[in-house]
Amino acid sequence: MKKIFAIAWKDALVRFGSSAELLFFIILPIVFTFILAGGTPSGDEDPRIPLTVVDEAKTSISQQVIDQLENSTAVRPELTTRQAAQSQFDDRRVEIVLIIPSGMDSISLQGGSAQMELFQQPNNINATVAERAVLTAIRQVSSSISAAQNAVKQRESIQPFASEAEKQAYFESSLETAQSIQKNAPERVAVVTGNTQDEVDYDPRANSSAGQLITWVFIPLFGISALFAYERQQGTLRRLLITPSNKATFLLGTISGQVAMALVQMLLLVGFGILVMKLNWGREPLALFVILLTSALAAAAFGTTMGTFIKSEGQANGLSIMFGMVFALMGGCWYPMELFPAIIQNIVKILPTTWAMQGMLDLVLRGGGLQDILPEAEVLLGFAVIFFSVGVWRFRYE
Amino acid sequence: MLKLFLIGIKDLKLIFRDRAALTFMLLAPFLLTIGMGFVTGRFSGNSNGLSDIPVVIVNLDREQLGNALADVFASEELADLMEPTVSSDPAAARRLIDEDKAAAAIIIPAGFTSSIIPPEGTTFSQSNVQAEPVKIEVYANPTRPTSAGVVKAIVDEFVSRVEEGRTIGMTSIVQLMQAGLLSPQNAESEARKLFENVQQTESTAIILKTNNEGAQAVQFDILAYMAPGMALLFLMYTVSHGGRSILAERSQGTLPRLLVSPTSTAQVLGGKVLGIFLTGVAQVGILILASSVFFGVKWGDTLGLVILILAAVFGATGWGMLVTALARTPAQIGSTGSALMLIFGILGGSFINLDQMPAYVRTLSKITPNAWGLDGFTTLALGGTLPNLMQPITALLIMGAVLFGIAILLFNRNGIMQK
Numbered sequence: 017m018k019k020i021f022a023i024a025w026k027d028a029l030v031r032f033g034s035s036a037e038l039l040f041f042i043i044l045p046i047v048f049t050f051i052l053a054g055g056t057p058s059g060d061e062d063p064r065i066p067l068t069v070v071d072e073a074k075t076s077i078s079q080q081v082i083d084q085l086e087n088s089t090a091v092r093p094e095l096t097t098r099q100a101a102q103s104q105f106d107d108r109r110v111e112i113v114l115i116i117p118s119g120m121d122s123i124s125l126q127g128g129s130a131q132m133e134l135f136q137q138p139n140n141i142n143a144t145v146a147e148r149a150v151l152t153a154i155r156q157v158s159s160s161i162s163a164a165q166n167a168v169k170q171r172e173s174i175q176p177f178a179s180e181a182e183k184q185a186y187f188e189s190s191l192e193t194a195q196s197i198q199k200n201a202p203e204r205v206a207v208v209t210g211n212t213q214d215e216v217d218y219d220p221r222a223n224s225s226a227g228q229l230i231t232w233v234f235i236p237l238f239g240i241s242a243l244f245a246y247e248r249q250q251g252t253l254r255r256l257l258i259t260p261s262n263k264a265t266f267l268l269g270t271i272s273g274q275v276a277m278a279l280v281q282m283l284l285l286v287g288f289g290i291l292v293m294k295l296n297w298g299r300e301p302l303a304l305f306v307i308l309l310t311s312a313l314a315a316a317a318f319g320t321t322m323g324t325f326i327k328s329e330g331q332a333n334g335l336s337i338m339f340g341m342v343f344a345l346m347g348g349c350w351y352p353m354e355l356f357p358a359i360i361q362n363i364v365k366i367l368p369t370t371w372a373m374q375g376m377l378d379l380v381l382r383g384g385g386l387q388d389i390l391p392e393a394e395v396l397l398g399f400a401v402i403f404f405s406v407g408v409w410r411f412r413y414e
Numbered sequence: 415m416l417k418l419f420l421i422g423i424k425d426l427k428l429i430f431r432d433r434a435a436l437t438f439m440l441l442a443p444f445l446l447t448i449g450m451g452f453v454t455g456r457f458s459g460n461s462n463g464l465s466d467i468p469v470v471i472v473n474l475d476r477e478q479l480g481n482a483l484a485d486v487f488a489s490e491e492l493a494d495l496m497e498p499t500v501s502s503d504p505a506a507a508r509r510l511i512d513e514d515k516a517a518a519a520i521i522i523p524a525g526f527t528s529s530i531i532p533p534e535g536t537t538f539s540q541s542n543v544q545a546e547p548v549k550i551e552v553y554a555n556p557t558r559p560t561s562a563g564v565v566k567a568i569v570d571e572f573v574s575r576v577e578e579g580r581t582i583g584m585t586s587i588v589q590l591m592q593a594g595l596l597s598p599q600n601a602e603s604e605a606r607k608l609f610e611n612v613q614q615t616e617s618t619a620i621i622l623k624t625n626n627e628g629a630q631a632v633q634f635d636i637l638a639y640m641a642p643g644m645a646l647l648f649l650m651y652t653v654s655h656g657g658r659s660i661l662a663e664r665s666q667g668t669l670p671r672l673l674v675s676p677t678s679t680a681q682v683l684g685g686k687v688l689g690i691f692l693t694g695v696a697q698v699g700i701l702i703l704a705s706s707v708f709f710g711v712k713w714g715d716t717l718g719l720v721i722l723i724l725a726a727v728f729g730a731t732g733w734g735m736l737v738t739a740l741a742r743t744p745a746q747i748g749s750t751g752s753a754l755m756l757i758f759g760i761l762g763g764s765f766i767n768l769d770q771m772p773a774y775v776r777t778l779s780k781i782t783p784n785a786w787g788l789d790g791f792t793t794l795a796l797g798g799t800l801p802n803l804m805q806p807i808t809a810l811l812i813m814g815a816v817l818f819g820i821a822i823l824l825f826n827r828n829g830i831m832q833k
Contacts, residue, residue, distance in 0.1 A: 034745065034746070034749060036746065036749035036750065036753070037749070039749070039753045040749075040752075040753070044753060044756055044757070047757070047760070048756075048760055051760055051761075051771070051772075051775060052760070052765070052766065054771075054772050063559040063560040063563060064560065064563055065560070065564075088567055088570075089562075089563035089564075089566040089567050089570070090563045090564045090566070090567030090568075091567070106802075107793055107796070107798060107802055108793075108796035108797055108798065109796070120620075125619045125620060126619075128619070130619060130620045130621065131620070131621045131622075131623055132620060132621070132622050132623070133622075133623050133624075133625060134622055134623070134624045134625065135625050136624060136625070141465055141494055141495050144491065144492070144495060145495065145564050145567060145568075147622075147624060148567055148568055148570075148571040149567050149570075149571070150622060151571055151574070151575075151622060152567070152570050152571045152574045154620045154622060155574040155575065155577070155578045156574065157620070158619035158620045159574075159577070159578040159581050159582070159619070160581065160585075161619040162578065162581075162582060162619040163578075163581045163582040163584075163585040163586075164585065165619065166582045166585070166586055167582075167585045167586045167589045167590075170586040170589075170590060171586075171589065171590060171593065171595065174590070174595050175595060186589070186593075189589065189592075190585050190586075190589045193584075193585050193588050193589055194581055194582075194585040197580075197581045197584050197585060197588075198577075198581050201577055201580075201581070202547035203547065203549065204530075204547050204548075204549055204550060204573050204576075204577070205549060205550050205551075205552060205566070205569055205570060205573055206549040206550070206551050206552070207551075207552045207554055207566060208551055208552070208553050208554065209554055209556050210508065210511040210512050210553055210554060210555050210556060211512045212511060212512055212513070212514045212555045212556055212557045212558075213514075213557075328434060330432070330434040330435070331433065331434035331437070333434075334434045334435065334437050334438035334442075335434070335437060337438065337442070337752075338437060338438060338441065338442035338445070341442065341446060342442070342445045342446060342449060345446060345449040345450070345453070346449050346452075350453075350765065351453045355452075355453050355454075355455070356452050356453060357452060357455075357457070360452050
């Protein structure tokens with residue numbers, strides 16, 4: 017037992033020999049968790065298509081058009097200057113630009129000279145949608161004037177006006193009638209929200225906290241392979257042959273030390289989740305401990321197996337980070353698993369990160385307890401048994 | 415110059431013989447790009463934004479306006495946007511939405527047309543036209559808010575056209591009747607005439623001039639963001655790894671040997687930097703080429719692409735040299751370089767599109783070659799050419815030059831390149 021502790025302590029001293037290790041142990045995981053929690057879409061964002069609007073008129077008419085666009089279910093007006101809009105449009109960074117030119121007021125509307133310009137990227141579907149939304153907004157603002165203009169024309173075709181004043185009076189009377197008709201127009205569309213179940217369980221804070229915890233803990237645990245490769249390269253493993261320590265003692269010391277450090281790291285990140293991100297990690301402490309421990313064991317076991325295949329420390333470091341990042345991405349630690357095609361969702365069940373993430377989300381996102389995380393914990397334990405067996409079986413001092 | 419070039423080529427060869435380095439430089443970003451392709455739906459054809467929105471039309475009206483609305487969704491103009499199916503059962507249509515089989519159902523109730531256009535034989539009056547409205551129901555799928563919003567907007571546009579036509583027609587008739595130019599007996603036939611094509615009314619007070627000419631249509635490929643995102647992320651590893659070789663050569667004694675040969679310090683340092691630069695160019699070049707060959711990403715302007723890669727690697731190499739100049743041991747460069755790679759990765763948009771990041775992150779991102787590089791690659795993928803890339807290229811060149819200048823000052827101060 018003393019030897020095991022001594023080996024684990026030695027590994028901790030080697031690992032934290034440089035203060036830079038703290039960057040990877042706690043600082044970067046916290047930075048990533050924090051930024052990703054704020055940077056990933058939560059589902060509460062405005063889903064409408066952005067429509068760049070340049071309001072050069074700044075009149076009540078142009079404001080009414082913008083207000084109507086705000087009410088659209090399809091587009092979201094974003095005001096900017098003509099120069100910025102032009103530049104973004106030329107760079108194809110925006111798909112649609114609506115220009116409301118100066119002089120757009122009630123006089124120009126009555127005179128029939130009011131005109132707006134809609135610039136669209138060619139063959140762009142969003143632009144097709146935006147055009148309809150803009151036409152709807154324009155109609156809401158101008159249909160009473162259109163109706164009054166039309167009424168004047170109808171009247172003129174039957175009996176010409178005696179004077180300009182009579183024509184203007186007829187226009188104003190028509191405008192009043194049209195406004196009254198428009199005001200009393202009933203709502204003709206009703207939106208009913210369906211009962212579709214959202215299959216994507218997602219909360220950016222919970223997903224980010226659990227996902228980054230797994231990413232940053234699994235990479236160093238996979239790095240156990242680098243420890244083996246380093247000791248093998250340095251010849252220190254061979255020296256152990258002449259000491260009264262067997263293979264099991266060495267492996268247990270190395271692995272338990274790394275698992276203990278991983279648990280400390282996990283608890284620090286869980287603490288950050290509870291205190292700063294207000295996540296409910298601590299509701300079921302026993303379940304939390306079980307999922308953290310089995311996750312750490314599975315990752316440590318994978319690192320042990322890797323260590324028996326890899327020859328140099330450089331290789332081990334590179335592969336640990338590569339496997340850590342790829343497993344994290346594919347295991348749903350960076351993006352919700354539900355975004356993957358069904359076949360990939362099934363394939364990635366061979367990864368320990370998938371089960372670790374599911375288990376942690378059961379706790380922190382879905383409010384589950386020990387019973388809920390047991391299946392994931394069992395699978396992770398299964399990974400640990402298989403990989404430790406392979407690792408121990410293949411382990412050589414030289 | 416030849417010596418400088420030889421040193422650079424030697425370092426390039428060394429790194430391309432190191433399988434561990436190659437795994438990290440090429441295989442890791444390639445695998446992560448594939449993973450990103452799955453996440454974003456690129457490989458399952460779901461990444462192209464709005465298209466083929468499944469919508470169920472239930473037309474119980476079966477008259478002029480109901481048919482016209484159904485025709486709108488089946489029109490050639492909306493062929494790419496909508497994928498309408500017709501049903502006669504409102505309950506079945508709602509069930510399809512609840513089961514997430516479509517984005518929305520449009521249920522046009524019986525009597526919709528007659529609620530707007532007075533049936534034949536009806537005496538015209540303002541009150542009977544404004545009777546209790548018969549409403550079109552848009553049964554929306556809450557898990558597809560954008561698509562459902564678009565469906566609603568199309569229905570709104572149709573209804574606004576009908577409503578404008580109704581307002582125009584009614585205003586004319588009411589005014590003519592008030593002026594004594596139309597008798598109540600004739601009002602019904604006149605109203606019917608005005609309402610005949612009510613759904614085709616065009617607004618006259620404000621004219622909307624559309625402009626969509628002059629450029630080729632471009633569909634943005636999400637992998638054109640993800641692939642360079644990963645390449646730039648791992649480029650930071652490459653440049654710091656290269657910087658590590660300068661200190662490693664010093665500690666292994668090969669650097670002093672080089673310096674006692676008739677080779678100047680500037681040539682040795684220049685050669686080492688050239689080696690790092692060439693390695694980075696090869697790495698990003700291979701990954702970008704792989705994105706074209708394996709995933710069919712179209713990069714457009716080749717000259718722009720090459721210059722952008724050179725500028726991005728130049729900017730990143732500047733960071734690599736600064737890290738090298740600040741470090742005392744190769745191990746320090748390794749850990750600082752890895753940290754910088756990850757920090758720049760998240761700040762620069764390699765993991766998540768910067769547009770989704772908070773404003774302070776977008777501001778901070780300007781110090782990373784990742785953000786400027788991705789800006790350029792996105793412009794290229796959107797059909798931009800070299801002139802459109804001037805801003806990111808200039809920023810990357812300035813970044814590289816400034817960082818090189820600082821690194822050289824630090825090298826001189828710390829005596830790293832002394833015999």
